[in-house]
Amino acid sequence: MKKNILGIYIDRDSFQYAAAVKGISGYRLKRPGLGYRACGTDKGNGYALLKKFLKEVPPDRSRSVYLALPRSQIFAREIRLPVMPLEDALMSVQNSLAIYAHLAPETIYYDIYVARHDKDGIHMLLFYAAKNEIEKINKIFSDTGHTASLKGILPVSYGIFALADKGIASPYTGVCLHQEDVAEFFVFSKNGLLFTMTAPLYEDEKALLKKGVVKRFPGIDKSFFDFNAIGGCDISRNCPQHFKFLPDLQENLASAAIAPALTKVQPVSVDEQPVRIKFIHPVRYIVPFICILVLGLYILTGNVEKKADQAESEFQELKNTVTQLENKLAPLQKKIDTLKKAASFKQDVKKIVQSKPMMYSAINEIARLVPEGTWFAGFSYHDGKILLRGRGSDALGTVELLRSSDMFVNVGLKGSVNRSSTGDERFSISLELKQE
Amino acid sequence: MISKRNKQWIAGGTITLLLVLVWWVNFYSPARAGIRDAQEKRDIYLGKKQLLEKKIEKLMEKQAENMIHEGEMHDFADLLISGNNIEEVNAVVQQQIQNFFKDNDILLKTYRVLNTGKWMDYDMGRLQFAIITSHRGLSRLLKYLEEMKQLVKIEKLNINYNKGREHSLHVNFSLETLFVNE
Numbered sequence: 001m002k003k004n005i006l007g008i009y010i011d012r013d014s015f016q017y018a019a020a021v022k023g024i025s026g027y028r029l030k031r032p033g034l035g036y037r038a039c040g041t042d043k044g045n046g047y048a049l050l051k052k053f054l055k056e057v058p059p060d061r062s063r064s065v066y067l068a069l070p071r072s073q074i075f076a077r078e079i080r081l082p083v084m085p086l087e088d089a090l091m092s093v094q095n096s097l098a099i100y101a102h103l104a105p106e107t108i109y110y111d112i113y114v115a116r117h118d119k120d121g122i123h124m125l126l127f128y129a130a131k132n133e134i135e136k137i138n139k140i141f142s143d144t145g146h147t148a149s150l151k152g153i154l155p156v157s158y159g160i161f162a163l164a165d166k167g168i169a170s171p172y173t174g175v176c177l178h179q180e181d182v183a184e185f186f187v188f189s190k191n192g193l194l195f196t197m198t199a200p201l202y203e204d205e206k207a208l209l210k211k212g213v214v215k216r217f218p219g220i221d222k223s224f225f226d227f228n229a230i231g232g233c234d235i236s237r238n239c240p241q242h243f244k245f246l247p248d249l250q251e252n253l254a255s256a257a258i259a260p261a262l263t264k265v266q267p268v269s270v271d272e273q274p275v276r277i278k279f280i281h282p283v284r285y286i287v288p289f290i291c292i293l294v295l296g297l298y299i300l301t302g303n304v305e306k307k308a309d310q311a312e313s314e315f316q317e318l319k320n321t322v323t324q325l326e327n328k329l330a331p332l333q334k335k336i337d338t339l340k341k342a343a344s345f346k347q348d349v350k351k352i353v354q355s356k357p358m359m360y361s362a363i364n365e366i367a368r369l370v371p372e373g374t375w376f377a378g379f380s381y382h383d384g385k386i387l388l389r390g391r392g393s394d395a396l397g398t399v400e401l402l403r404s405s406d407m408f409v410n411v412g413l414k415g416s417v418n419r420s421s422t423g424d425e426r427f428s429i430s431l432e433l434k435q436e
Numbered sequence: 437m438i439s440k441r442n443k444q445w446i447a448g449g450t451i452t453l454l455l456v457l458v459w460w461v462n463f464y465s466p467a468r469a470g471i472r473d474a475q476e477k478r479d480i481y482l483g484k485k486q487l488l489e490k491k492i493e494k495l496m497e498k499q500a501e502n503m504i505h506e507g508e509m510h511d512f513a514d515l516l517i518s519g520n521n522i523e524e525v526n527a528v529v530q531q532q533i534q535n536f537f538k539d540n541d542i543l544l545k546t547y548r549v550l551n552t553g554k555w556m557d558y559d560m561g562r563l564q565f566a567i568i569t570s571h572r573g574l575s576r577l578l579k580y581l582e583e584m585k586q587l588v589k590i591e592k593l594n595i596n597y598n599k600g601r602e603h604s605l606h607v608n609f610s611l612e613t614l615f616v617n618e
Binding site: 085087280281282283285286289290293294297300301304305307308311312314315318319321322325326328329332333335336339340342343345346348349351352353355356357358359360361363375376377378379380381382 | 491
């Protein structure tokens with residue numbers, strides 16, 4: 001949306017202007033220069049007054065100027081084409097300009113407005129103007145240093161349609177607008193501007209044209225505005241809220257020049273610029289979409305790879321910890337085994353110490369116990385058992401004495417006792433060392 | 437007939453679809469699989485870690501239970517005859533006993549190394565000696581063997597008395613020595 005707009009309407013007998021700027025709360029009227037109100041009208045030759053106005057208003061590159069002209073300057077042709085791509089339709093119209101326009105193609109500036117493009121076909125309006133007439137206007141702008149600001153030259157009826165586009169609920173809205181010495185009948189609906197035609201200002205001619213319009217657009221007579229009748233047009237009153245700042249259309253047609261710039265209707269301007277139809281070029285959407293998609297996928301891949309690295313690093317960290325624990329476990333297990341072995345060995349050592357035969361003590365004990373005169377010629381020990389071969393006066397007594405010792409168990413005579421001629425007894429005694 | 441614009445839309449859609457498909461197959465899917473794989477492995481190792489920690493904790497408790505003081509280990513070492521194998525142990529014992537014989541006027545007649553014996557799960561080095569000695573010599577020998585700190589014990593002992601001689605005792609005895617490998 002433009003920030004600084006100047007709308008101008010000129011015809012043979014009048015000059016009308018309105019200037020607006022965009023503020024925080026939306027558009028508002030603002031004086032275009034010193035000595036001028038925000039909007040105004042003047043009677044007289046429109047071209048001369050335009051030149052005077054532009055001379056006095058300092059050029060401003062940020063300003064967008066829209067110039068509305070009467071239908072006596074801009075011609076319109078209604079074109080209907082069958083279903084086809086819009087580019088093809090445009091090319092078809094451009095190639096047939098000589099047929100559609102009553103002036104030679106090289107002598108006109110034109111623009112094409114697409115009213116409808118659906119399964120029923122294409123409905124377009126060709127607006128064109130004589131090149132020399134537009135060049136006159138361009139020269140005024142050029143002479144006054146406002147060339148860069150001139151953004152559009154449009155028929156005033158198109159501006160009125162843009163202003164009223166969303167404000168009127170009827171299926172068709174018809175308007176009769178007197179401009180110079182013609183009366184323009186134009187019809188629009190929610191689809192767009194559908195029809196425009198001029199008739200001389202004679203009542204019967206106007207009535208005839210209106211009759212044709214009513215016949216073509218059934219029910220339009222209920223929503224038909226005679227713009228020039230007093231109180232006959234309430235377009236300004238019914239226009240959307242964001243246009244309320246503009247001066248009333250019946251007082252100042254410059255509002256119609258500004259309106260298209262503030263709406264989303266197709267811009268129309270009869271100048272040297274190419275046709276302003278908005279084509280949807282898939283490539284213009286597909287390429288950025290693919291670029292964004294690639295970028296998105298790249299970022300997503302980066303995130304996923306980051307997560308994968310993080311998961312892998314967590315796993316490696318855990319693996320290292322487990323390896324460390326395993327390394328710690330093996331020596332610990334070995335130590336425990338050694339300790340267990342040592343504990344078992346401790347017990348075994350006790351047993352082996354206990355099983356160690358105390359031969360010195362045992363022999364001393366035997367020597368202490370046996371009676372005087374008893375002596376042993378043989379002594380054998382094996383596996384805890386002792387066998388004594390001896391001679392003495394009393395074998396049984398010896399046995400009894402040995403039995404009295406705490407060191408021995410199972411003490412007894414072994415085999416027979418032989419008595420010699422001297423009275424001594426030869427005997428064998430078996431005994432066992434007592435286990436502790 | 438498909439218009440040029442529709443062809444472009446179809447081409448754009450196809451390129452987009454292919455792009456997403458290639459990305460999915462070559463980058464996203466393997467990366468997701470990698471994450472899942474790493475997470476599964478991490479979970480397994482997490483379980484392993486917890487198990488190992490518990491095991492180590494239990495072993496530490498066991499270690500505390502089975503702890504043997506260093507002094508006790510030294511005592512065990514003192515009880516054993518040093519040697520890397522049973523032959524070395526036998527040689528050490530034999531040398532000690534022969535030294536004792538020399539010092540105590542005991543006449544060694546024969547000695548030999550017997551086959552290795554067993555006591556519980558331990559190997560026992562076995563040595564057999566035949567000596568001639570007096571009562572005093574025998575007494576000293578038996579006392580020496582009884583008081584010997586190391587795990588050397590008398591396996592067999594035969595004493596025969598020959599009357600009227602200075603060294604009147606013929607003694608055959610065999611000794612067993614505990615051998616521990618570690």
